[in-house]
Amino acid sequence: MRNIRLKLAYDGTNYHGFQRQDEAHGPTVQGTLESVWARLIEEKITLAMAGRTDAGVHASGQIVNFMTAARIPEEKIPKAFNSLLPRDIRILEAECVADEFNARWSAKWKRYDYLIDNKRVPDIFKRLYASHMPIPLNTDFMQQAAAFLEGRHNFKTFAAAGGDSKRFERTIYRCQVREEDNRLIRVSCVGDGFLYHMVRIIVGTLMEVGKGRTLPGEIPEIIASHDRKRARMIAPAHGLTLVHVNYTDESPFEVFKELFK
Amino acid sequence: MRNIRLKLAYDGTNYHGFQRQDEAHGPTVQGTLESVWARLIEEKITLAMAGRTDAGVHASGQIVNFMTAARIPEEKIPKAFNSLLPRDIRILEAECVADEFNARWSAKWKRYDYLIDNKRVPDIFKRLYASHMPIPLNTDFMQQAAAFLEGRHNFKTFAAAGGDSKRFERTIYRCQVREEDNRLIRVSCVGDGFLYHMVRIIVGTLMEVGKGRTLPGEIPEIIASHDRKRARMIAPAHGLTLVHVNYTDESPFEVFKELFK
Numbered sequence: 242m243r244n245i246r247l248k249l250a251y252d253g254t255n256y257h258g259f260q261r262q263d264e265a266h267g268p269t270v271q272g273t274l275e276s277v278w279a280r281l282i283e284e285k286i287t288l289a290m291a292g293r294t295d296a297g298v299h300a301s302g303q304i305v306n307f308m309t310a311a312r313i314p315e316e317k318i319p320k321a322f323n324s325l326l327p328r329d330i331r332i333l334e335a336e337c338v339a340d341e342f343n344a345r346w347s348a349k350w351k352r353y354d355y356l357i358d359n360k361r362v363p364d365i366f367k368r369l370y371a372s373h374m375p376i377p378l379n380t381d382f383m384q385q386a387a388a389f390l391e392g393r394h395n396f397k398t399f400a401a402a403g404g405d406s407k408r409f410e411r412t413i414y415r416c417q418v419r420e421e422d423n424r425l426i427r428v429s430c431v432g433d434g435f436l437y438h439m440v441r442i443i444v445g446t447l448m449e450v451g452k453g454r455t456l457p458g459e460i461p462e463i464i465a466s467h468d469r470k471r472a473r474m475i476a477p478a479h480g481l482t483l484v485h486v487n488y489t490d491e492s493p494f495e496v497f498k499e500l501f502k
Numbered sequence: 503m504r505n506i507r508l509k510l511a512y513d514g515t516n517y518h519g520f521q522r523q524d525e526a527h528g529p530t531v532q533g534t535l536e537s538v539w540a541r542l543i544e545e546k547i548t549l550a551m552a553g554r555t556d557a558g559v560h561a562s563g564q565i566v567n568f569m570t571a572a573r574i575p576e577e578k579i580p581k582a583f584n585s586l587l588p589r590d591i592r593i594l595e596a597e598c599v600a601d602e603f604n605a606r607w608s609a610k611w612k613r614y615d616y617l618i619d620n621k622r623v624p625d626i627f628k629r630l631y632a633s634h635m636p637i638p639l640n641t642d643f644m645q646q647a648a649a650f651l652e653g654r655h656n657f658k659t660f661a662a663a664g665g666d667s668k669r670f671e672r673t674i675y676r677c678q679v680r681e682e683d684n685r686l687i688r689v690s691c692v693g694d695g696f697l698y699h700m701v702r703i704i705v706g707t708l709m710e711v712g713k714g715r716t717l718p719g720e721i722p723e724i725i726a727s728h729d730r731k732r733a734r735m736i737a738p739a740h741g742l743t744l745v746h747v748n749y750t751d752e753s754p755f756e757v758f759k760e761l762f763k
Binding site for chain 2: 319
């Protein structure tokens, strides 16, 4: 048996999230990958995934792994998968890794990006990948607030009910807010792990700051409250993209220098 | 009666082109706009449009106009339209113009952009707006070839059958090829008018040059041949976007300085 690691990208618009579940909800990325493999190789696999993205969330660098007895050379796996996958899922890389590698548990840190289309009239071509907010947001305030989130904290305030985490301490290495194009705002979050809906709740809170409804200086107290009711806003799923999962000892600063400017 | 000019953007993915036609083909942008107006105002209008984009072609700056007896102030028209339009069409501006203004016949020049995703594995998030070409393209050759297209020429070589033009002389002010992101190539064409499928045939020809199958120096002779068989390749519709239509005496150089660098 070989342990195969895949890097993949997908447009989450048409999927009911990554994780396989009752099919009545609609197709999932995991279910689609597993059934394509069954068609290719006639082998039933179970994928482990780095980030269980919600319905509508995208990925440009999701990582999964699975054990296989198939003899297909790993360099041929992306093309084989892509020949049968729908056009909104693409396998970017495949490699053979050590048996103990697990896409979820071996991850050292991850990067998620959230896009906000802050134009008055939404940009048609961003509508599937950015969340539209017509109220003008103050990105300076948002960046000041984001800086308070960096470091090791108990993030219970920012964890939605329904997650399976019992410990709420996480480290955010970087939370950057940038207007990268005319009124297109990118929030990048790099951390050693994220609680259920945590990035979307962080972005929802930063948007309240951007509107002037919450002051940046209130963030430390909101974190310390451990009270979910203090961070009520959850940003829509379709603005979120899982960008990168890191398994080496490289620091985010080495991999994403531009985020630390 | 007032003559109303609209600027609009649309994602052409789900439309059978701009121009209204037999509904059996599927929805059109024109049909959608006219029926939304009928719901808003109970008035039957007929839109004139600057560019009759084909099925699958997008627009970020399409211009249309129509005569109306309705009293709705023009500044309220975008919001009224957008409240009923599907999310893949947005009205960006509305203004009252002179009676003799016609979106098609009053246009002085237009800009179309064509995006080519030249990555080996297609970028999921560009798949609806860029045409994927896995064979590496030489953009230097493509730019050399594009330069030969600039100026006033008989473009019969680049006109698909089925157009209604009897004269084939057109002026291309600028045809620029740029790699704007990692293996994302933008071809921008600015001209006083374009024949049926002309931009897509130009891009198809430039892609042949990019692959090394046609030399840049062959372009003048291909133009002079007036022979459609010399430019066989037509680039797919979904890479094309109508960016701008100009009605003033401003030159493309004034409006799009960055294209002339």
